[in-house]
Every structure is written in structure tokens, then in C-alpha cells.
Amino acid sequence: MSQSNWTIEQVRELYHLPLFTLLERAHEVHRRFHPEPEVQLCRLLSIKTGGCPEDCGYCPQSAHHETAVDAGKLMDSEEVMRAARQARADGATRFCMGAAWRQVRDGAEFDRVLDMVRGVSGLGLEVCCTLGMLTESQARRLAEAGLTAYNHNLDTSPSFYGNIISTRTYDDRLRTLRHVRDAGITVCCGGILGMGESEDDRVELLHVLATMPKPPESVPINALVAVEGTPLAGRPQLPVFEFVRAIATARILMPASKVRLSAGRLSLSPEAQALCFYAGANSIFTGEKLLTTSNPGTEEDLALLRMLGLRPEAPQAAVSAASRS
Ligand code: SAM
Ligand code: DTB
Ligand code: SF4
Numbered sequence: 001m002s003q004s005n006w007t008i009e010q011v012r013e014l015y016h017l018p019l020f021t022l023l024e025r026a027h028e029v030h031r032r033f034h035p036e037p038e039v040q041l042c043r044l045l046s047i048k049t050g051g052c053p054e055d056c057g058y059c060p061q062s063a064h065h066e067t068a069v070d071a072g073k074l075m076d077s078e079e080v081m082r083a084a085r086q087a088r089a090d091g092a093t094r095f096c097m098g099a100a101w102r103q104v105r106d107g108a109e110f111d112r113v114l115d116m117v118r119g120v121s122g123l124g125l126e127v128c129c130t131l132g133m134l135t136e137s138q139a140r141r142l143a144e145a146g147l148t149a150y151n152h153n154l155d156t157s158p159s160f161y162g163n164i165i166s167t168r169t170y171d172d173r174l175r176t177l178r179h180v181r182d183a184g185i186t187v188c189c190g191g192i193l194g195m196g197e198s199e200d201d202r203v204e205l206l207h208v209l210a211t212m213p214k215p216p217e218s219v220p221i222n223a224l225v226a227v228e229g230t231p232l233a234g235r236p237q238l239p240v241f242e243f244v245r246a247i248a249t250a251r252i253l254m255p256a257s258k259v260r261l262s263a264g265r266l267s268l269s270p271e272a273q274a275l276c277f278y279a280g281a282n283s284i285f286t287g288e289k290l291l292t293t294s295n296p297g298t299e300e301d302l303a304l305l306r307m308l309g310l311r312p313e314a315p316q317a318a319v320s321a322a323s324r325s
Contacts, residue, residue, distance in 0.1 A: 004210055006253055011207045015199065015249045019241060023279055026248035030280040033255045038313040039305055040258060040283040042094040042128075043087035046291040047075045047116065048109075052100035054132075056155075057164045058192055060227040060292050061100040067229035069292050074099070074109050077116050084120045090286060090298050091312045095120050096128035096151060098291045102167070103133035110138065114145040121146035124315060128188055128218075133168070133176045139183035149218055150180040151188040157204035160197045181214065188218035190260070193246055194238035195224050202246050210253035219250050219257050221281070223264025225293045240272045244279050251280025258283045263290055270304055277310060 014022065051071025055064040063071070084095045097116060104110055113131065120127045129142065130151035142150065155161065158170045180187055189212075191205045209216060223243060226235045250259050261281040265273060286298045296304075305311060 004215065004253070006207065006210050008203065008207050011210070011249065011253065012200070012203045014252055015203050015206070015245055019245070022245060022248045023275075026251040026280045027278055029252050029255045030282070034282055036313075037310045038282065039277065039310050040094060040260075040313040041090070041092045041286045041301075042096055042260070042283060043083075043090070043092040043287050044096050044098060044285050044290050045075075045080065045083050045087075046100070047080055047097045047113070048072065048099035048101065049292060050100055053102045054167045055165060057231040058155075058195060058224055058227075060230055062230070065230045067227055071100075074112060077112060077119065080116045081119050081123075084123055084125060087287070088123055088125055091302070092125070092286060093313060093315045094126035094128060094148070094283075095123075096130065096149075096285075098129075098151075099131045101132040104131050104135075104138050106138070110141075114141060117142060117145040117147050121148075130188075133172060134179050136179045136182065139176075139179040139185060143183040143185050147185050149186040149188045151218075151220065152176050152180065153190050153192070153220065153222075154205060154208060155191045156195060156197050157201035158208065159204065160195075160201040164195055177212070186217040187212075187214075188220060188260075189216040190218075190220035190222065190250075190262070192222040192224050192263070193243055194226075194235065194264075195232055196235060199242070202242070203249075206246065206249050206253055209250070215254045215257060217257055218260060218283075219254055220260040220262040221247055221250060222262040223267060225263050225267075225290075227293065237267055240268065240275070243268075244272070244275045247276050247281050248279035260284070263293065263295075265296055266294055270307070273304065274308055277308060282313075 049072040050061045050069045051063050052061045060067040060069045126148040128149040259281050260283040261276045286301050
């Protein structure tokens with residue numbers, strides 16, 4: 001899919017349609033592009049936790065905030081492989097490794113991450129990493145190691161961004177995303193809703209995502225997990241219908257992408273999650289932990305999908321062939 005020419009007015013109009021009109025349109029697009037009643041299960045692992053020099057206002061891993069998260073070292077590769085095998089056994093088809101780094105530094109630790117990418121890819125899983133900013137050559141090395149996707153979120157609109165993060169700019173984010181794209185790695189890029197942004201900020205974020213030279217193949221939509229000790233602790237939850245509107249709009253704007261109902265599901269009822277799936281969400285993280293915060297358990301999620309007549313997405317044919325070797 002190449003660059004789309006949605007205008008900001010068109011996106012705003014979609015977002016503000018009567019809810020059922022928006023849902024109908026989104027669901028129709030969803031059925032056309034994703035005819036199977038499937039939801040991809042992904043698993044997250046924090047391979048390097050806490051002590052991050054960035055000051056992202058939502059993040060429990062920032063060294064700028066006093067939270068219950070302690071800084072740790074880069075995990076051992078064998079331990080990572082154990083977690084990836086468990087994820088595959090639990091039905092996940094994508095494994096995402098996160099590090100609380102501002103940017104990747106060349107050296108022994110990056111070499112170990114490259115080994116982890118090779119190892120997880122060898123299990124037949126899609127492999128995603130989120131490691132902070134990347135140079136062109138680092139993106140190339142990740143691609144060579146077999147990385148499927150790189151997650152790097154824009155988080156919010158360009159105008160609201162400065163209220164949340166001061167240690168890097170929107171343009172820094174866009175630069176890394178370009179490096180990822182140029183290296184031939186698929187892009188995973190989305191945002192967080194419920195940080196105090198306006199409806200128009202949500203519209204702007206969706207517009208930026210949808211009008212990139214090529215839209216992200218994967219769009220994670222996170223509901224803020226308001227963690228104690230972060231500047232956003234105590235923030236009231238976003239009304240569910242705002243969240244659903246953002247998912248439906250994302251589905252219409254980026255029809256072929258995976259829209260991922262990401263962090264914050266513990267604060268969404270089964271009914272709210274069902275609406276999100278109807279609106280076009282077709283992926284979740286499973287397992288009791290995201291990176292540092294809690295998430296519904298796998299059994300609970302499988303029961304919810306069953307109840308809704310949805311099923312976990314099966315591994316792709318090529319991927320399952322790799323996993324038999
Ligand atoms: N340090 C890397 C970076 O910022 O790109 C990777 C890890 S970072 C934790 C990955 C993403 O998690 C962030 O971009 C943000 O969108 C999301 N995230 C972090 N804390 C969150 C929270 N409390 N609630 C919702 N999403 C959160
Ligand atoms: C994304 O957009 N959401 C995931 C993934 N990308 C890396 C991370 C959510 C993290 C939630 C807070 C935590 O558990 O620390
Ligand atoms: Fe660091 Fe990423 Fe958390 Fe920001 S979101 S503080 S860059 S780990």
C-alpha cells in the first residue's frame with residue numbers, strides 16, 4: 001500500500017461520525033480486508049528493564065520517575081529463548097522484545113540482541129523489537145538477523161508531544177521510523193490514548209500514521225496504564241467510546257494493517273473489548289505481563305475470543321514450515 005492522501009478534515013469527519021455509522025463503516029472495511037474471524041496473539045518480553053534516560057511521562061521505566069520498577073541488566077539469551085518457546089506454546093505467533101534504552105549502542109549488548117532475534121526467528125515466530133532510536137546501519141543489521149518488525153510509537157499528536165516527553169522530538173521518532181522502513185523491516189507504530197490529549201490530538205496522530213510514505217503494517221493502540229509514581233498517575237480513564245472511535249478510524253484509514261488492542265486491557269470490560277474487535281482491532285498481547293505492567297491471562301483471553309466466535313490467528317504457512325525444522 002503506498003502513501004494515502006487522506007486530509008486532516010476527512011479524518012476528523014470520520015472520527016466524529018455518529019458512533020454506529022463509524023462502526024458500520026469500520027467493520028465493513030475490516031471484513032473486506034480481514035475476512036477470517038481471527039485475532040493475532042503476541043507476547044511481550046522486557047529484555048532490559050528500567051533506568052531509562054528518557055522522560056516519557058507515561059512510562060514506569062523512566063529514570064526520571066520514582067516508580068516500583070527497578071533497573072535491570074540485559075537478559076540472558078537462553079532465558080529469552082525459554083520465554084519465546086513458552087509464548088509459542090501458548091499460541092502466540094509474534095514475539096516482541098523491549099529494552100528501556102534511549103537508543104541502541106553498537107557493541108556487545110546489541111550483538112546479543114541480534115542473537116536473540118536470530119534465535120526467536122528460528123522458532124518460526126514473527127520477531128519484533130523496540131529498543132529506542134536506531135541508526136541506519138543498526139536497522140540494517142536487525143534486518144539481516146531476521147527481524148520482522150520494529151516498534152517505535154509516535155504516541156500522540158505532534159502538538160501534544162511536548163507535554164509528555166522533553167528529552168526527544170517527534171522528528172527524532174520519524175527519523176528512526178525512516179531507518180526501519182529503508183532497511184526493509186515492517187513498521188509497528190501507534191500511540192497511547194488517555195494522556196489528557198484532545199479529540200483533535202487523536203485525529204492528528206491517526207492522520208500522521210495514515211499518511212506516512214507507507215502506512216505502518218502494525219498500529220498498536222494503547223490505553224494509558226496510569227502507573228503510580230509517573231506524572232500521569234491518577235489520570236482518569238478515557239471514555240470507552242473515544243477509544244473505540246480511534247480504533248474504528250484507524251481501521252478505515254489503514255485497512256490492511258494489523259490494529260493492535262495493546263496496553264490497558266485490564267481496564268476494559270469484555271464488552272468494551274468486543275466493541276474494539278468489531279471496530280477492527282485484530283491483535284492483542286497475551287500473557288499476564290506486558291513489559292512491566294499486568295495484562296489479562298492467556299486462558300481468560302482465549303475464553304473471551306471463544307465467547308465472541310473469534311479464534312487465535314494460526315501461524316502463517318511459511319512460518320510454520322520454519323518452526324518444524
Ligand atoms: N524505549 C523504547 C521506546 O520508547 O521506543 C521501547 C520501550 S517503550 C516502553 C514502548 C512503548 O510502550 C512506548 O512507546 C509507549 O507507547 C508504550 N507504553 C509505555 N508505557 C506505557 C503505559 N504506561 N501505558 C500505555 N502504553 C505505554
Ligand atoms: C506498544 O505500543 N505497546 C507495548 C509494545 N508497544 C512494546 C508496550 C506496552 C507497555 C505498557 C507498560 C508496561 O507494561 O510497562
Ligand atoms: Fe524509555 Fe521507552 Fe519508557 Fe520512554 S517509553 S522512558 S524511551 S523505555
